[in-house]
Amino acid sequence: MRFAKLFLLALLPSVSAAQTQVPELDLPVQVDGELAEEAWSKALLVELPYEVDPGESTPAPVRTECLLFSTEKALYVAFRAYDPNPQEVRAHLADRDQLFRDDFVGIILDTFADRRRAFQFLANPLGVQADAIRMETAEQQEDFRWDAIWQAAGKLTSFGYQVEMAIPFAALRFPAGSSEKLFGFAALRVWPRSLRRSLLSHPVDRNNPCFLCQFPLFRGLAAARAGRAVEFNPTWVAARAQSREALDEPLLSRPTQNGDAGASLLVGLSPNVSLNLALNPDFSQVEADAKQLSVNRVFTLFFPEKRPFFMESSDLFTTPLQAVYTRTMVDPDWGVKLTGKEGSHAFGLFLVRDQVTPLILPGPESSSRVELEQASTAAVGRYRYDLGNASTLGALITHRQGSGLRSSLGGFDGMLRLSRGDTLTWQWLRSTTTYPGDRALEGQEKRLSGTAWEANFSHATRNFEAWAWARDLSEGFRADMGFIPRVGVRGGEVGAQKVLWGKEGDWFSVLRLGGEVQAWEDSAGRLLERTYRFMGRYQGPLQSTVFLTLSKFRKSWQGQRFDGWSGRMFGNVRFSGDVTASCGIEGGDAIDYAGSRPARRWAISPGFTWNLGRHLYLQGDFTGERLTVPEGELYEALLAELRIVYQFTVRSFLRVITQTGRLRTHPERYPEPTDRESRDWAHQLLFAYKVNPQTLLYLGASDGELGNELHRAVTMHRSVFLKLSVNLLF
Numbered sequence: 001m002r003f004a005k006l007f008l009l010a011l012l013p014s015v016s017a018a019q020t021q022v023p024e025l026d027l028p029v030q031v032d033g034e035l036a037e038e039a040w041s042k043a044l045l046v047e048l049p050y051e052v053d054p055g056e057s058t059p060a061p062v063r064t065e066c067l068l069f070s071t072e073k074a075l076y077v078a079f080r081a082y083d084p085n086p087q088e089v090r091a092h093l094a095d096r097d098q099l100f101r102d103d104f105v106g107i108i109l110d111t112f113a114d115r116r117r118a119f120q121f122l123a124n125p126l127g128v129q130a131d132a133i134r135m136e137t138a139e140q141q142e143d144f145r146w147d148a149i150w151q152a153a154g155k156l157t158s159f160g161y162q163v164e165m166a167i168p169f170a171a172l173r174f175p176a177g178s179s180e181k182l183f184g185f186a187a188l189r190v191w192p193r194s195l196r197r198s199l200l201s202h203p204v205d206r207n208n209p210c211f212l213c214q215f216p217l218f219r220g221l222a223a224a225r226a227g228r229a230v231e232f233n234p235t236w237v238a239a240r241a242q243s244r245e246a247l248d249e250p251l252l253s254r255p256t257q258n259g260d261a262g263a264s265l266l267v268g269l270s271p272n273v274s275l276n277l278a279l280n281p282d283f284s285q286v287e288a289d290a291k292q293l294s295v296n297r298v299f300t301l302f303f304p305e306k307r308p309f310f311m312e313s314s315d316l317f318t319t320p321l322q323a324v325y326t327r328t329m330v331d332p333d334w335g336v337k338l339t340g341k342e343g344s345h346a347f348g349l350f351l352v353r354d355q356v357t358p359l360i361l362p363g364p365e366s367s368s369r370v371e372l373e374q375a376s377t378a379a380v381g382r383y384r385y386d387l388g389n390a391s392t393l394g395a396l397i398t399h400r401q402g403s404g405l406r407s408s409l410g411g412f413d414g415m416l417r418l419s420r421g422d423t424l425t426w427q428w429l430r431s432t433t434t435y436p437g438d439r440a441l442e443g444q445e446k447r448l449s450g451t452a453w454e455a456n457f458s459h460a461t462r463n464f465e466a467w468a469w470a471r472d473l474s475e476g477f478r479a480d481m482g483f484i485p486r487v488g489v490r491g492g493e494v495g496a497q498k499v500l501w502g503k504e505g506d507w508f509s510v511l512r513l514g515g516e517v518q519a520w521e522d523s524a525g526r527l528l529e530r531t532y533r534f535m536g537r538y539q540g541p542l543q544s545t546v547f548l549t550l551s552k553f554r555k556s557w558q559g560q561r562f563d564g565w566s567g568r569m570f571g572n573v574r575f576s577g578d579v580t581a582s583c584g585i586e587g588g589d590a591i592d593y594a595g596s597r598p599a600r601r602w603a604i605s606p607g608f609t610w611n612l613g614r615h616l617y618l619q620g621d622f623t624g625e626r627l628t629v630p631e632g633e634l635y636e637a638l639l640a641e642l643r644i645v646y647q648f649t650v651r652s653f654l655r656v657i658t659q660t661g662r663l664r665t666h667p668e669r670y671p672e673p674t675d676r677e678s679r680d681w682a683h684q685l686l687f688a689y690k691v692n693p694q695t696l697l698y699l700g701a702s703d704g705e706l707g708n709e710l711h712r713a714v715t716m717h718r719s720v721f722l723k724l725s726v727n728l729l730f
Contacts, residue, residue: 022220033155043067054509057203066187083160090577091125093647110184111174123152125161147693184215206462229268241719273340313339325483367485376402404436407480450477491520543574564589694727
């Protein structure tokens with residue numbers, strides 16, 4: 001009976017009184033951080049009187065004013081951030097979305113007032129921008145890969161700093177029509193000193209994990225016109241490259257020169273529906289993927305998406321099972337994307353023609369990745385219905401087709417808020433797959449079909465959190481446009497943790513202590529893995545964090561059973577506004593998957609960040625790992641990366657990235673022949689000038705080297721490149 005009542009309450013729409021009116025003005029404003037125009041004297045004043053982290057809606061220790069007004073084309077926002085010690089304000093020049101070590105302010109806009117999705121705009125005291133899509137899921141996700149075109153400027157002052165923003169309505173999605181809009185609004189300030197304090201314009205109830213549900217509603221924007229905005233984005237990429245296919249080749253190839261032009265067209269069909277058309281789209285990226293260790297790993301590595309075309313409304317395609325992973329589309333000729341929201345209905349569709357076809361071949365104990373040298377067409381369709389108070393129902397279909405390849409997937413999902421603290425998410429999928437007779441797919445069944453489902457329950461209150469999930473993926477299930485590297489398994493997890501909140505002046509701000517049990521078995525019911533994990537997390541002064549886990553496991557690998565203990569510790573501390581240090585340590589029992597035998601694994605991963613003045617930034621990351629078996633050491637692996645960035649202005653920077661890896665093995669202890677030593681180096685030099693995320697210039701050079709016990713360091717590729725992109729708004 002109690003569950004039935006909670007279910008009914010979750011379906012009822014919530015009612016909130018809208019009491020705050022945002023004025024609409026027709027007065028000129030120059031976004032320069034000065035706040036000298038007449039419009040700011042007539043703007044709505046919103047104070048930020050609450051500290052919501054680590055304080056619990058306690059009085060804010062510093063004063064912050066937020067000013068708001070709108071015009072026909074944009075929302076204007078300004079902040080006056082007062083500080084008792086203005087010289088301690090942390091502010092550095094940096095690239096977009098790289099301001100989180102600094103003081104910053106911003107707003108969060110739930111433009112549909114639906115408590116599911118919000119736009120987030122942030123800026124530091126020097127005008128460095130960050131923007132994100134905030135999703136109201138159980139994980140409270142913030143996706144900073146999304147970029148909008150808007151303006152910001154900042155200025156350090158005698159009282160602290162002030163920031164000015166202009167957010168065009170063309171950058172937002174909101175209900176169509178000429179009447180007043182009702183939208184959720186929050187103003188935010190982060191004040192980082194020994195503790196990183198978050199200040200907000202309204203109080204937050206920690207017994208309610210739905211953050212967007214607690215936003216006050218504002219009225220206004222009646223004259224807002226996203227218009228039928230049209231953005232045309234032509235791009236041109238040119239490169240000169242040399243390469244060598246084998247270490248023993250005496251010379252690099254002759255230089256090859258090529259240029260590639262493309263264009264995309266974003267059409268705002270209405271304020272809430274957009275169409276993106278792309279011909280030979282610019283899916284190039286200049287941000288190097290972080291290196292990951294792959295030795296003694298049995299599942300395919302995951303790399304995040306960074307390409308703008310796929311980032312438009314990417315949150316809509318996010319589901320409990322990752323059935324859509326856009327990095328399975330590598331080199332498209334063209335793409336079409338339609339996304340929108342009308343009332344309670346949200347929808348998305350994209351179609352892409354790709355020159356190659358990468359596939360993940362999953363299994364119960366391992367997975368691999370192959371790339372078919374053939375073109376394919378990929379399509380994804382998504383529908384989501386907003387149900388009652390912050391609950392949703394959804395449907396998803398994907399299809400990929402090429403020569404001899406046909407892969408289809410479809411299913412349903414939902415998120416149901418049973419109460420303020422209880423959330424249930426679920427998804428059910430079915431797939432059918434026909435693989436071509438490609439040599440890379442030898443050993444794979446030609447025709448497959450299967451189902452997958454997941455159910456996840458979470459309970460979150462101020463002092464206690466608990467969760468339970470279950471998942472079942474049949475052997476024939478394939479998500480060829482997703483990232484699901486393990487099938488033929490079923491399993492689940494149950495966990496809970498106690499949350500302790502410190503008081504002002506305590507040695508900790510938050511402590512979390514808990515444990516969880518996870519188990520997996522194959523489709524025949526044989527145990528693959530059972531893990532008991534105890535964990536603790538500490539947050540305290542100097543913005544310090546320490547995370548500890550201790551695990552007892554039983555695993556099966558190729559018919560053998562392995563038992564053992566392992567532990568992990570990670571710590572991070574910010575000694576000042578300029579220096580951060582971190583270190584992770586892992587160790588304990590492990591498995592040598594190549595030799596199917598017990599092993600001991602130790603790993604350490606220190607890192608640092610260092611701002612030298614306002615312009616120069618250094619970041620270093622290192623990983624060292626050693627695996628020993630009863631006969632002795634099996635391998636030692638090292639990874640290191642150094643980034644040096646000189647930020648000339650908010651718009652331009654010069655960056656150097658150096659990455660290196662080394663693997664030393666003992667071949668006599670491997671069941672199959674292996675190299676005794678392998679090394680690699682990668683270097684990138686990049687100059688960037690960005691007017692906005694789509695109007696930019698990149699000029700750079702890169703090279704890569706390989707080596708082994710016979711060849712010290714051989715340059716395998718070398719290139720210089722130029723990328724030009726222009727955003728034209730009509």
